[in-house]
Amino acid sequence: MQKFIFSILILFPFVVVAQERFTISGYIEDNMSGERLIGANVLVGKARGVASNQYGFYSLTLPAGNYSLSCRYIGYKPAIKDINLSSDTVINISLSLGLELNEVQVTASKPGGNNAVSSLSHFTPGMETINRMPAILGEQDLLKSIQFLPGIKGGAENTTGYSVRGGSADQNLILLDGVPVYNVNHLFGFLSVFNSDAIKNVSLYKGGIPARYGGRLSSVLDINMKEGNMQQQHGVLSISPISARITYESPIAQDKAAYIVSYRRTMLDVPMVLYQKLIGLENTAGFKFYDLNAKANWLINPRNRIYLSVYSGRDKQFSKDNQDGINNKYYYKWGNLTSVLRWNNQLSQKLFFNTSVYYSQYDLTNLIESESEERYAKYNANSSLNDLSLTTDVDWFLSTTYTLRFGGKATLMHFAPNIVQTIDDEYETNRNQEDKNTAKNLEFYGENELTINKIKANIGLRAVLYDTGKKNYMSVEPRLAFKYNADNGFSGNVAFTKMSQFIHLLSNSSLGLPTDLWVGSTDEVAPQKSWQFSAGIEKRFIDYSFGVEAYYKEMKDVIRFEEGAVFLSSQNKNWIESINIGQGKAYGAEFMVKKEKGLLTGMLSYTLAWSERQFDEVNEGAWFPYKYDRRHDISLVGEYQFFKSDWQEKTFSFGFTLQSGNNLSIPDVEYQGLPMPGMEDYLGGVPEWSTTRQTYDNPNNFRMPLFHHLDIGYNTKRLISNGKTHTWTFSIYNVYNRMNPYYFYKDTHGKVKQVSIFPIVPSVGYKFTF
Known part of the structure; x- marks a missing residue:
């Protein structure tokens, strides 16, 4: 199979370029701002066309002749140009807003848009619609909005963490301008780090992931800034x-x-x-x-x-x-820093070259400090991940029916998980210094996008070499996606994706804080791997579309951090001694109905899914349901346009979710253990969390009750003058005051108690543009 794919990568260019033709190329832009538009369709007639790439560039190669060139992009007026093609020609196209604003934008990609092959596996949520969705406390949030899509399940109530097709949160690759973001949470997970005012475009892949993406098992969320x-x-x-x-x-x-x-x-x-x-x-x-x-x-x-x-x-x-002359100071902080320098170069009218160097850092610090006239004590735990990468991507538009993409990436990563320092008047101790390590990563990919009559295909291969310093891991990942488009609006698709993941997220809630540690694969801990097969059909009508897609995914060498473990125990175990390595599988079916035109637009989706894990050391080696094994998931999201004119717009939006409850591990036995080293004298005594220990013989032994809530919102936007607008957003979260459980615990009598923290929450937000 691999030799066959390599043969395609090598031979196709020579087959296609044998005919002499002329090329039309250029950029698609917003005429008011000059912003490049991603995924705009450039068509010649109804059968031939391309979509602009991630930087708004398009290229069409055609025989000489007269053509009518049309460009379309959702929310914009179409542009049509008549041309006489007798030589290579550059045509930059500017589009203006003003058409199809009433179409729902939380939708699958239009045919050809952004090089999508599979509909239910690839979404491009529009920022305009996201900004009008109901929000808690006036904050629209990208990561919460995508949880209404089929196959995507949220974690705890009203948090930004999400699971895609049975995977864990760390198996989702989230890119901001092509740079991985390793922490996406503000406010302990209640808000994401993505400011909607700065975002231009979002693309989400759940299956049929193109070969240009890699490094995670479950999904890709590609976010582009304005x-x-x-x-x-x-x-x-x-x-x-x-x-x-x-x-x-x-x-x-x-x-x-x-x-x-x-x-x-x-x-x-x-x-x-x-x-x-x-x-x-x-x-x-x-x-x-x-x-x-x-x-x-x-x-x-x-x-x-x-x-x-x-x-x-x-x-x-x-x-x-300040208590009894003792000054105590505590802080817990975490955050990201990303930066990227990028060079776009149009080598020719068919060849687009993009190279960049980026740096991404995630760090967290937990500091406890006590000082008095008699004594000084300090406890400082910090973790960090540093990622420095050089990437190159080439788009070669060989014809209207064939595009070749290829590129590579070189990465240097440094991990420093949970480096602990304790200081007092008598001693200083530094722990876990041996857990620091540096890894090198090399990646190469080739991707063929073909259109043969009514069949569109994306055939690619990605190769990865990961060096831990002591051991090398090699991964070869074929990617195949095919879609058939009939003339009557019917389409069918199949896709196969193999992925690998060389970094792991250790999540621990024993401290009562989101202490998430990123660690890399080592000579003892192998990379995670997965393969996924999906198949679906879709039928488009005038105003509606219906789709269904089934998937099956297997995962190997997945990581499980032991329930109840703490990052620094009294035995001073490192993180490798506190994990289990096993396997997983996930399968299910996703159904979706969309209404795309008219005053009322929206989407109804239903997901039937299973997700399981197996570890030799856990549950006597038997398979057990994963935390996010939610069997049923129904989501309804929509928008009704009350009024629209040149100076005012009023809309009503709603979102409803009904899901099976998450699985939760309830401790079988709880007891008091020894405090962690160096904690005896901080904050006037030993913190209770540092001595509490639990045993978990039966993982995910408790299923939370049914989860559901309804949110509504009302938006009114008024044009004042010269582009200045006022926008008021009123919303109600959890309209009928459903007290969904946020978490459960066992009281002193061994009874399981429920804690709910989100009742009905009204809010208001204001936006002024100038």
Whole structure:
């Protein structure tokens, strides 16, 4: 099979380019801002066409002659150009807003859009629709919005973590401008790090994942930031009960260079600290977070463009107190830093070259410090992951029916999980220094996109070499996806995907905090691997479409962090001694009905799914249901447009979810153990969490009850003058006050108790654009 695929990669270019033809190429842009549009369809007639790539570039190779060239993109007026093709021609196309704004944008890709092959496996959620969906406390959130899609299941209530087709949260590759983001949570998971005002485009793959993506087992969420307005200054000011954010973009040199800056900060800590000061408390505590997105681009000439983008975000929980002459200070903080320098080069009218160097960092710190006249003590635990990569991608538009993509990536990663330092007047101890390690990674891929009559295919191969310093791992990953489009709106698809994952996320809730540690594969811990097969059909009508897709996935060498384990135990075990390595499988079927046109638009989906795990050391080696083995999942999301004119728009949105409950491990026995080293004198005594131990003989032995809630929202947008608008967003989360369980615990009598934290929650948000 591998030799056959390599033969295709090598031989196809020579077959296709044997005929002499002429090429039309250029960029698709928004006429008001100059933003490049991703996945715009450029068509010649009804049968031939291409979609613009991730940077808005398209290329069509045709025989000489007269053609009518049309360009279409959802939410924009189509552009039609008549051309006489007698030589290679450059045609840049500008589109203006004003058509099909009433179409739902939480939808599968249109045919040809963004190179999608499979409908239910590939979605492109529109940011306009996401920004009008019901929100808790006035904050629309990308990661919560995609949980309405089939095959995607949320974790705890109202959190951003999600599981795709039976996988774990760390098996989802999340990219921001092509850079992996290793922590996506603010506010302990209640809010994601992605500021919707700074996002231009989102693409989600669940199956049939193209060979250009790798490194995770379950899904890819590819997020692109806005580039900055090339034509005029533009800004957005938003405020909600949780945060305030401001976005500003402007040309540096009109039509040549531009930038965008977006900043978001929580509103929670300021009133909390002020209140504590006003009532005279010596103890202060609070929580805060921020996001900063910045991006600049420079059009050197029509063939070369440079981008520089940066993201920084951080959370911090803190407290200070003075008791009996002892000053205690505590903080827990975590965050990301990403940056990428990218060069786009149009080598020819058929060949598009993109190279970039990026850096991504995730770190967390847990600090406890006590000081008095007699003694000083400090406990500092920190973890970090540093990722430095060089990538190259080439798109070769050989004809209207064949595109070849290939590229590579070289990565240097450094892991420092849970490095602990304890200091007092008598000694200093540093633990887990041996857990630090550096890994090197080389990746290469080739991807063929073919259209043969009514069949569209994506055939690719990805090869990965991972070096731990002591051992090398090699992975060869074939990717196959085929789609048949009939003239009557019927389509069918099949896909096969093999993936590997060389990093692992250890999640531990024993400390009561989200202490997530990223670790790399070692000579003892092999990379995770998976393969997935999916098949589906879809039928499109005038206003509606219906689709169903089934999938089966197997996973090997998956990681399970032992229930009840702590990262630093009294025996000082490292993380490898606290994990189990096993296998998993997931299978199910997804159903979806969409209404895409009219005043009322929306989507109804149902997922029937199974997800199981098996570890030799757990449950006597028998298979058991995975945490997110939710058998049934029904989601309904929609929008009704009350009124629309040139100066005002009013919409009503709703979202309903009904799901089987998550599986939860309830401890069989709970007892008091020895405190962790160095914790005896902090905060006036030994913290209870540091001595509590549990045993879990039966994993996921408790299924939470049925989970459901209804959310509604109302949006009114009014044009004032010269592009200035006011937007008010009113929403109600959990309309009928369903007290869904957030977690369960055993009380002192051994009874299982439920804790719910989200009753009915009304909220309001305001946005001003200028």
